[in-house]
Amino acid sequence: MLTILDKYILKRYLVTFLGIMLLFIPIGIMISLAEKIGKIIDNEAPLSEVIVFYGNFSLVLGNLLMPILLFLSIIFFTSKLASNTEIVAMLSSGISYWRFLRPYFIGASIVAILIFLMGQFIVPNASIGFNEFEYKYFKKGRQTRQTTNIFNQLNEQDFIYVSSFDPQRQIGYNFTYEHFNEENQLDYKISAANIRWIEKDSIYRLTSYQKRKIREGKELIRSESRLDTVFSFQIDDLTPVSYVAETKNLFELNKFIEEQRKKGAANVNTYVLAKYKRWALPVAAFILTIIAVAVSSVKRRGGMGLNLLIGIALGMVYIFFDRIFGTMAEQSGFSPLLAVLIPNLIFGIIGVYLLQKAKR
Structure with missing residues (x-):
């Protein structure tokens, strides 16, 4: 049963988070529109397609920024509570610090569910339309509209390569298929x-x-001007890793990873890493909530500005660790699971330590 205190903090949690999301996403849309309006006009993109594109753009951008915007929103409204001595009043009334954290964890649970549904089902579908519009209008007629230098090991004996790939038209250029014998x-x-x-x-x-x-x-040597044939690989094997992963939902990505493992694909770790990161983002909502509350629930002489500075510094270090371990998993034999777990474990411990310090 939620008390008045729970409802008060939970309302501030969700309203501030929603407000910051609604503030930053339109800014992102306006920046993108200002940059690309010339290409939209030159390529005569229909208004209906532009509207759908920016709808997809909002979902992709929102999913990308959601954890860090959640972090900033908690620091923002909790610092205001601290500066108004509301937290001191709550704790002085006999409420324990851990009881004070209850509505924060309820809010983090709601946001974690939203992040999970967005990342696993909604954003992958939006990414398809987002990328198709990009290739069709913004990068039309340019070599960069195709992703380049794609190499894939299908199994121990078969390798494929294309110098560039057009996902919209499903065409690979300068295609090579090499088969090696047992020796x-x-x-x-x-x-x-x-x-x-x-x-x-x-x-x-x-x-x-x-x-x-x-x-x-x-x-x-056998040569043909045109040949229709079949191969054991799928069109997804010619698609860049990042493009494949971001357009597949939870079940599609699991199936695709299993297919790649059966074929002995060399880059399967990259797909597994993308899968684990989707599962890690909801957990990150709790970790960032803990750190944000610990940093901002203490009234400081520098006020909200100092809290934001400390919070942003911690957030940047967290992103740095996440990128470092992610790169290790993609380019070496480092475990994708550990690459996702280690940054969250380290900052989870840091968050608990900061909470203990804030409690004292």
């Missing part, structure tokens, strides 16, 4: 100017196709 020697190599996925026929169409075989020290 780790090149058995054959397929190359093409481009490879296109024909969804209605479930085939790949190769342009300027060439296949080179090595047989008894001799090189056999």
